[in-house]
Each structure stands twice: as C-alpha cells, then as structure tokens.
Amino acid sequence: MAQKPSIPKGTRDFSQAEMARRNYIFDTIRGVFRTFGYQQIETPAMENLSTLLGKYGDEGDKLLFRILNSGDAFSGIDFDKPLTPQVAEKGLRYDLTVPFARFVVQHQSEISFPFKRFQIQPVWRADRPQKGRYREFYQCDVDVIGSRSQLNELELVQMVERVFEALDVRVLVKINNRKVLTGLAEICGFPDKVVDITVAIDKMEKIGLDAVKDELLARGLTADAVAALEPVLGMQGTTAEKIAFLRGIFDGKSEEGLLGVAELEELFSLIAAAGVAVPVELDLSLARGLNYYTGAIFEVKALDYAIGSICGGGRYDNLTGIFGLPGMSGVGISFGADRIYDVLTGLDKFPASLASSTQILFANMDEEGLHYVLPVAAALRKEGIAVEIYPDSSKLRKQFEYAERRQIPFLSINGSEEIAAGEVNVKNLSSGEQRRFPISDISGIASWLTQ
C-alpha cells in the first residue's frame, strides 16, 4: 500500500513561490549585512547536548530536539537510571546565539576581534505548534563581539534602517538600556525588582499613573519607592529631554544608571551624526531579554501592519563566559524572517517580478524547430536570461497554458517560415506585441526581454 505522505507537525515545505519570496528577504538582509562588513558563518545543525543544556532555562531544555545515538542506542544502558541522557548525546540547534558563543570560544585563536559575523540558518524547538509558531524556523542573526563601542549599536540601527528601506516597510526602532532599568530599581531601593518596574512602566499608557502605582505597591514596592519612581513614570519630552531628566534622577544615586544614560546619550548622538532617517525612540518599557542583556536593548515594529516585533536584540557582556572565555562583550540583533514575510504579504510589498522566474519560453514544434532554437536558448542563457524550451512537442495550446501558469512573460514560436527566414519570433504575452529578430541578434532579443 502506498503511504499517504505528510511531514512532521510544526514543520513546513516551501514551494517555489514561497522560496522566491523568502530568498528576496534573505538576499536583502544578507546584502545589507555585507555592506557593513559582517561576514557569514555556519555551524552544524547538531550540537553536543553539553553545549545546549542549561542555556535556555528549564523550559528551553525541555524544548530541545534530541538525537538518538547512532548504532544501537539501547545496548549496554542502565534501565534503572534516567534513559534520555544515556541514549541521546546530541541535540538540534535551538537558536544561533549559543552556537555562536561556542564557535567564538572554539576558534578564538583564528578570529580577529572585533568579530562581525552573521548567520542565517534554521533552528528547531519542540514547542506546541500554533499559528505563526513552527518547530523549524530560520533565524537571521547579526552580532559583533569584542568591542564595547556604541558605534556597534549605531550600525545595528543603520542595518535595520537599510533592510526595511530596501523592503519598503516603514518601521519604528525602540531602544532601551538595561543599566538605566537597573538604576531605576536602585534609586527606589529595590534592586531585585527590575522586571516588575519595567512591566509597570509598560502599562502606563494603557492603565494610567494611579493604576500603575497600585500595581507597583502590589508587587512589593514601598510607598517611598513608588514616590521615587513617579517622576520617571510621567516622563515627557524629546529623547534629549528624557535623557537629561534621567541623568538628574540618577545623579549621586546610581552609578549604573548614569552609565546607562551615558550609553544612550552617545548612541543617540551617533544616530543623529550618521543621518539615520528611520524613527528611533527611547522606550523604557522595552523588557526583552532582561535576564541576559546588559546594555542596549532593541526592538523593531512595523508601523503599517499589526504584528509583534519583527526584529530585536541587545548587548550582552559575557556571552562566551559559559564556554570559558570571560570578558567578551557583544551586541547583536535577530531579524524575524517569518514575521517579515507576513508583513510583506499583508502590505503587498513583494515585487511582482518574483512571480515569474523564467523570462521566455520557446515552444517545441518538432525536431527541426527544436534544433533551430537550441543555440538561441543557450546563447540567451549565457547572457544571464532565464530560458525554457517546452520539453515535448505537445499541442501548442498546452505549451501556451504552461507559459501562462508559470507566468512566463515572453513566448517564442518558430515555424518553417521563421526558419526559412533565419529569424526568431518573440511575443510579449501581456502586451501582445510581436517582434522578429535575425537569429544571430542575441543581444537584440536579450535587451527586449530585459527592458
């Protein structure tokens, strides 16, 4: 009996049309990364579980796909002990950050720092599949490691600007700084409440000052602490004004807060000097990655399409410490390919040219006609033009329908008349215009096809 074919839940096939659109996104991102001097690396799909375990919290450990040891995985194991660790030593990559950290430590003697790398590869998570969440998906990470300069943060903002400019999507870049959040927790006397304070700030717009104050009290802050935070909660003005205001708040009270303010000030000054045109906003409510980021925190939102963040990242001061290389500061962002795909689909921003991959179809009339067009097709391909010849001398109607279904814009039908005249007949299928070229005029044909 034939099997009914299917793929594991949470995974996807990508059709030609989907791949053309995905490649458009990846090629755009890759092209921008390269103009900033970032270079691509790849790491294996499988990592040793000792590399992966304990890096993503207990929940993350559970979501790792484990590979059964090859050979007989069960021979010689102790059935009285936990089985999984005995039969599986490898797992599939869960993200690109931990393999990158492992890569940097393993190859540190070959790397020139600062090391600017990007990586575009799939990752796997045994999450419950649901709309927009997959068990296999691509990540698209760009990071620099080995430099504490805020110029790196600026370049990330500039790369975001260039990518979405190229994709014709209007975005807003939100920036926060972990040291500022730490400073806020310090000045109110609750250094362990960073997350609570950030979440409360995030609710200001929705629920208002009084409700946020109640929530902070409910989360264990004292009335004095809430009073110390109140000016920040109601903070207004331009980014420069907010930064000046925060400096005043921290002055003499939080070294860490002042460091964060200095970083923000330098970054916004670089953003202005570089002429960044994309809107960039200081947003103290940005709570992404609070347990590993140590400086800048980034998030990018599409302005014309409602979806979560399409890009995010931040600075981490000790990425490679877990693998024995302390003191390496890095900063990076990750582009969410699936969400960007959804945004471009929703806003109808994929170029129409992606739909047709082949520029011209030569009809297949008979053996003589086929031999006549073969050198023409070969010469056009040498010019970089995508050319197909219909493989069988089927009815013309069928060949024509193939051109239509494949959205091939030009059709060339050559019968005995064209052959006798030494000409090639080319028809633009959308305008209906037909032209005849001498068979030797490859550049004439090529320029009509590509104009």
Next chain:
Amino acid sequence: MAQKPSIPKGTRDFSQAEMARRNYIFDTIRGVFRTFGYQQIETPAMENLSTLLGKYGDEGDKLLFRILNSGDAFSGIDFDKPLTPQVAEKGLRYDLTVPFARFVVQHQSEISFPFKRFQIQPVWRADRPQKGRYREFYQCDVDVIGSRSQLNELELVQMVERVFEALDVRVLVKINNRKVLTGLAEICGFPDKVVDITVAIDKMEKIGLDAVKDELLARGLTADAVAALEPVLGMQGTTAEKIAFLRGIFDGKSEEGLLGVAELEELFSLIAAAGVAVPVELDLSLARGLNYYTGAIFEVKALDYAIGSICGGGRYDNLTGIFGLPGMSGVGISFGADRIYDVLTGLDKFPASLASSTQILFANMDEEGLHYVLPVAAALRKEGIAVEIYPDSSKLRKQFEYAERRQIPFLSINGSEEIAAGEVNVKNLSSGEQRRFPISDISGIASWLTQ
C-alpha cells in the same frame, strides 16, 4: 567549570573564509539553474520515519539519525518490544531525492508539470566519519519530473557545462543508459546479470579482454553468453559509431536495448545541435545507481584533479510510486559541493576577491572625526560598497593591523586637516596611492574603490 567546547564528530563549522568560498560555489550553481527555469524549493530537516525507512536499503536505514519523540519519550512504552520505533517517529533527511518525491506527491495538485526544481540543503548520515566524508553535508540537486523528453537530459548536460565553465574547471561528462545495459544482459540470456556485466565492462581497460571474459564466466555466465557480449567489450570508434554498432547488436533481439540506443542517439543529436562544448562521452561501464535509474546515467569528472565524480545522476521512471503517484518519470543530477570545493582549492581556482569582503576601513580618530565620516560611510553603503568604521578610537597601528588581517584594500584616515578642508583621504593599501576627494563626492570615492 567552563566546558571545553566542541562539536559532534563528522560535523563542521564553516568560517567566514570557508563560507565565502562555499557561497561562491552555491551562487554559481544556483545562477545556472535559474537560467534554465529551475526553481528552488525547501523541505524540512525532519521527516517522518515512515517517509524515510525502506528507501535506502537496510544499510541506509541504519544510517538515519532518529529524533527522540518530544515530551517524555519513554512514558507508556512497552519495554518488551523493540524500543527505537516506540521512542522515535522522526528522522533527519538522508538525501534530497526522497523528500522531493514526497513533496511532489503531497503537493501534486498545486504543481504544474513538467516540474523543474532545485534544492540545496544539508543532509545527515550516521556514517563513520573519515577524510572527505561527513555526517552533515550539503546536497545540491536539480531534477525535472513529469516529462520523458530527452531535452531534459540535454539541459542537465548544459547546466554541468555552464557551472564548470563559470567555475573555470575542465570536466568530462560520461553518459550511460540503463536500457542499453538491460539489453546487453538480455541478448546474452542473463537478464539478472546487469551489474556483473557492467562491472566487467568497467575492468576492460585495466585487465584486458581475456581476464574480463574469465571474470564473466566466474560470475556465472555461459561461454555462449560471453561470446555474445564479446563484440561489445571490444567496441571502438566515435560515439555515433558505437551507437550504430549497439543498434546492430540489439536489432531483432532486445526491444529494451533498442529503446536505450534510441535515447542515446537522440540525446547526442541534441548535444550536437545545442553546440555543447564540454566533452561528453558514452561510457557503458558507468554503474551508478543501477538499482533505481531506468534511462540515462550521468557522471562528471574533473579533468585536471584526481578525485571521484563531482556530479552525477540519471533518469528514474517511478520516483513517486512509493508514495502513491505512479508513472511519473524524472531525471536529475546532484552537484557534490564538498568535492567541488576540494577541486577549486586544489586547482587554486577561487577568485582572489573572495578573501576581502570589506572594501574600505575608516579609521576612528576621535569623536569629531567619527561624526565627520559617519555620513560618508552611510552614503557609500547605499552605493552597495562594503564599509567598516573601526569601532574604537584605538592606536592607529592597531586599526591598520585590523585592515591588514581582514585584507581590506582601502584605508581612510581623516584628521583635523581633512575635516577643515572638507575632504576625505583614501589610501590604496596595496599600491600605496593616496587620493583626496571632496566629502560630497561619494560617486568619485565609490568609483575609485570599485574600479
């Protein structure tokens, strides 16, 4: 204690330099595939084991990497039954052919046939790692399904020609035909000895006619059978002469053999009509994939570098039958990326330009200097030029060494003098030539950097 980081045996990290070279190969191949109207698809890394098992023989089944079921894989299983099938329902892709067959059947209603696809993705095999054999490696497959026309075989030969022309590697294309081999086995009365006969033909050059005849006898053929084959073993002449000779041998004796001869004749006639310049040779000893190919068989050898075949494939008449879609004929070839990499390395054929990814480094003097060059860097990047600014205002010597190590060809150092003059100073690090441009002359700078 920090872990000493490592990766699973048989897997590889690819550095920036290696990725640049690998991308050069993949981009070249992809570009050629596209000019022939082939479109990319991707399938998931994980397939259901029901899709994979039984497709690669017993040995292949053993080499599949199996994924432990997520959640608690061992809860509720019967320890008296074989454990592996109970705890692992998914496996990693072993090749791209079976997933392609599964894809075609699963999506048959959305596909317009003939379906021309290519696929470039990693595959995984639990082979014993050794020099040149890895547990994770990329395959690069191009196939057309749903057409029996020999034009498809021609296009595969043309794609091989174009790829290796672009990579500047001289190759020889060898062609065989399974139906001809079947015909030979038929005319000597041993239809089940196809493999033995092919292997014997392969040894002609090495051991000579008499030893081959002895071997055929030892493999169970009769003296009459060997006598019937003898004219083929000693066959000489041009491809056209060999084809005519085979037609004579099969005439009235093997329908299948005559079909094979007709296919070869048509293919070689198309190769001539298309003006294929790469050497193409009929080679009856080509024994690749004898248990699944049903028509043409291809193999490509590098002429100037000793390594196994760098590309191979053939026609299979019932690829999708195992998944319930009979009668679909397909033909395809696979480019061996790792071997092609070794050939290009061995022949020193990678373009020198791959070594440098960044075109110009702006030195970082101080805050004023940095702000001065930021808009220049941004404008050059908009022109598509890869630009770096050294992230810290370190000693110039250190910045210069970074440019050298990264093989960045141009360095721009701008001090108070350049800033006062409103100019940008650019130095070609290999020739030593320096030029000054007005800061607004972005196109002037760009054209010097890219000439």
